[in-house]
Structures are given as C-alpha cells and as structure tokens.
Amino acid sequence: MTTPRKPRGPYRKGLERRQQILRAALEVFSEHGERGSSLKEIADRVGMSQAGVLHYFDSREELLLAVLAERDALDVEATADVTSPGEAVARTAAHNARQRGLVDLFVTLSAAASDPEHPANAFFVRRYEALTESIEDGLRKAQERDTVRTDIRPDHMARMLLALSDGLQLQWLLNPGIDMSETIQAFNLMCLGPSGERDDATPETGSGDGA
Amino acid sequence: MTTPRKPRGPYRKGLERRQQILRAALEVFSEHGERGSSLKEIADRVGMSQAGVLHYFDSREELLLAVLAERDALDVEATADVTSPGEAVARTAAHNARQRGLVDLFVTLSAAASDPEHPANAFFVRRYEALTESIEDGLRKAQERDTVRTDIRPDHMARMLLALSDGLQLQWLLNPGIDMSETIQAFNLMCLGPSGERDDATPETGSGDGA
DNA sequence: GTCTATACCCGGATAGAC
DNA sequence: GTCTATCCGGGTATAGAC
CATH class of the missing domain: 1.10.10.60 (Homeodomain-like)
Structure with a gap:
C-alpha cells in the first residue's frame, strides 16, 4: 500500500x-x-x-x-448517469440486449454461485445486497416526491425490479424476440404516482429511449 | 402404443x-x-x-x-387446483421455498440451457412459451372481469410474473431470508382492479396462505 | 517470463466376462 | 442385467528447460 x-x-x-x-x-x-x-x-x-x-x-x-x-x-x-431506479434498470436492459455473452455469463454464473461453496458466492451475495439497498433508497425518495405509488413497500419493489431484470434476461436468452426494456417500462408504469392520479388510459411516459 | x-x-x-x-x-x-x-x-x-x-x-x-x-x-x-395466475405463481413460490435442491436445478439448468446447443434448450424454450401463453390467457380473462388492471398488456404482465418468479428464486438462493411469495403478493396487488377502484390504503388481499 | 512436457484426476462411453 | 476393466477426452496444476 x-x-x-x-x-x-x-x-x-x-x-x-x-x-x-x-x-x-x-x-x-x-x-x-x-x-x-x-x-x-x-x-x-x-x-x-x-x-x-x-x-x-x-x-x-x-x-x-x-x-x-x-x-x-x-x-x-x-450506470453512472442514472435518473430513477426503474429507468436505470430499463436502460441497462436495453444495453444488455446487445451483449448476449455477458448476459449469459451473468445468468449462468449467478445461478451457479448460489451454491454457498462456489468461489463466487460471496461476490454475488454482496452484489445483490448492495443493489437492493441502492434501488430501495431511490424508490423511497421517489415515494416522498409522490412519483411512485406509496402503497407498496420500497424493499419489495426493489427486489421486484431486480428479479424482473434477471428473469427477463433468462427469457430473452431463450427467446431473443422478447423486448426486455419494453416490459420493464410497463412495470415502471405500474409503479407510478399516487394511487388516484392515474385514470384508465395512461399515455406513454416520456423517456422512451428506443429499447 | x-x-x-x-x-x-x-x-x-x-x-x-x-x-x-x-x-x-x-x-x-x-x-x-x-x-x-x-x-x-x-x-x-x-x-x-x-x-x-x-x-x-x-x-x-x-x-x-x-x-x-x-x-x-x-x-x-x-398446480392443478389453481385460481388466478398471480395466485398460482405465489403459491408455487411458497412451495418451492421448501425444495432448495429443485430450485437450484431449475435456475442453473435453465440458465445453461439458454445456449441453443444445450440438450435441454428445446425443452425450456417450449416450456416458457407454454407458460407465458397460459398465464396470459388467465390474465386476459381477469381483465374482462375487471379483476386486473387493463392499462397493461397481458403478455407483458405474464412475462413479468414469470420473470419475477425466476428472479426471486435466484435472490432467494443467494439469501434465503427473503420471502418470495410475499413479494409476489405485493406484485399481485399492483395488478389489481380497474385503475380507479383502489384508494391509498388497500388492505391485505384475502388468500394469504402463509408463505 | 514463457514454453513444453507431464502428472494427475475425473467424466463418459464401450467391450467383454459372469 | 450387471459388473470390471479399459479407452479416451478434457481439465488443472506442476516441473523443468530455455
């Protein structure tokens, strides 16, 4: 040192x-x-x-x-220039869709590393801890601004976002036709605003950066 | 024969x-x-x-x-006696939480099988196709009954449910403390009713079968 | 610092005895 | 039907020459 x-x-x-x-x-x-x-x-x-x-x-x-x-x-x-957690995840998904190899490595390895004996186990455990916490923080702040619905616990939503991201990567590997970030955007829609704010036909949220 | x-x-x-x-x-x-x-x-x-x-x-x-x-x-x-798709997934999650080995097999293998050369690739591709379609059908019917919000496409919701289930299994393997079915129930809450029906404090939905 | 050679282990598949 | 023995391939790691 x-x-x-x-x-x-x-x-x-x-x-x-x-x-x-x-x-x-x-x-x-x-x-x-x-x-x-x-x-x-x-x-x-x-x-x-x-x-x-x-x-x-x-x-x-x-x-x-x-x-x-x-x-x-x-x-x-x-992911340095992120805005909201949901957007960040959607963006990452779009980015990943151009890196099949990396997605595969990640999906495969995180699964294998779920075995406590696996050399990378500690790495992934820590990784998810950190990610969950960081997303949860972002969501909590959004809830205070009333940008995100308040009737769902932020830790639950955070885990959902991560799970969604991982699960969609798997589905995409099996069927590259599906659009990961579009689906995540749909989820983000479901997370929107204070409960009463939305009425039946919600228009597209802005920031639709391609896919 | x-x-x-x-x-x-x-x-x-x-x-x-x-x-x-x-x-x-x-x-x-x-x-x-x-x-x-x-x-x-x-x-x-x-x-x-x-x-x-x-x-x-x-x-x-x-x-x-x-x-x-x-x-x-x-x-x-x-899963023979299922009711709504969301409930079915939540139930399965609760069941899986008692079968770590099987969860591990599934997560590991589906990841590995995402390689088109893998012997089980066709199996998993078909499996997800069938599951998605079946869940999508269930959701569509629920939308017609106004049991599920109609502003999200049923195919998106179906993929979300599956992704959620898979992703949570991974998170659970890495950290058995998290409650998969509780999180899925939270998601089901987000899928509820026609948009206006819900106000800020929605009480627990009935069917909370342990976890 | 980099190579070749090799020791060693483990897995799947095959041949042939019983 | 089941075993033992064997072959073959592939992997990691080590030894020793250059």
Missing part, C-alpha cells in the same frame, strides 16, 4: 499482461459461461500457453474472481 | 429400475446442478455401477431429458 511512483520496466510489463489476460478471460467466460471455459482457450486468445496464464494468476479460481470484479467495475461506469 | 395387459417378469423389473434411477437422478441433479452431477454419483445412490445406469439410459443426456420431463410432470400435479 505504498503507492509506488512508477513501476520499473519488467514489473510494468507484468501488469499489462495481467490486464490483457483479464480482458481475454472476460470474453471467454462471456461466451461459454464459467464451467464451459478453460484456461487453454483464454491462453490461446491472448497468445500464450495455459501454463503462461497460470504464471499470472496461480489458479483458475483466482482468475474467475478477478474477472467478476472487473465486470462489476465496467457496470458501475455504464 | 398397444397398452400391453401386463409386462412379463423381467420386463417389469426393468421399468422399476428405470424409475428408481430417475428418482435418484432427480435428487442428484437437484443437489449439484447439471454440470456438477455425474453418472457415478447417481449410480452410487441407486446402488449400482456407472455402466449399469447406462444400460438403462444409453447416455447421460438421455437421462437428463428424462429427468426434466419427470420434474415437469410433478409440477403439473402441484
């Missing part, structure tokens, strides 16, 4: 290699899921041998966890 | 063995997911050798598909 000014030559090259491997691993895991991926293929993609990769990461498991952390960092970037 | 009166001795024993293996496989797949399960373990559990199991099923894949069909049949039984 001494924040070195500038790593010397050989050391720096090592770091670059690590990054390179990380990116390749992200790709490979994205395409085949965790269990379907091998060090060999990652190695091939970065142009070295399987043993070479293990020089940088020691074990496959270590690499997997590094990949997850990396993916999470990218995620945070992408 | 000639409905034989009564299979002779050796033949009958074979069928029993098959069933026995099927049950064991259901257990094992439930506990470890598809990729985590081996013929060896299934064989051990039923007290024979791996080769013995293959005498009845020829390949691992064949066994897997048989297990899925079996599970589906059990599912149909359990």
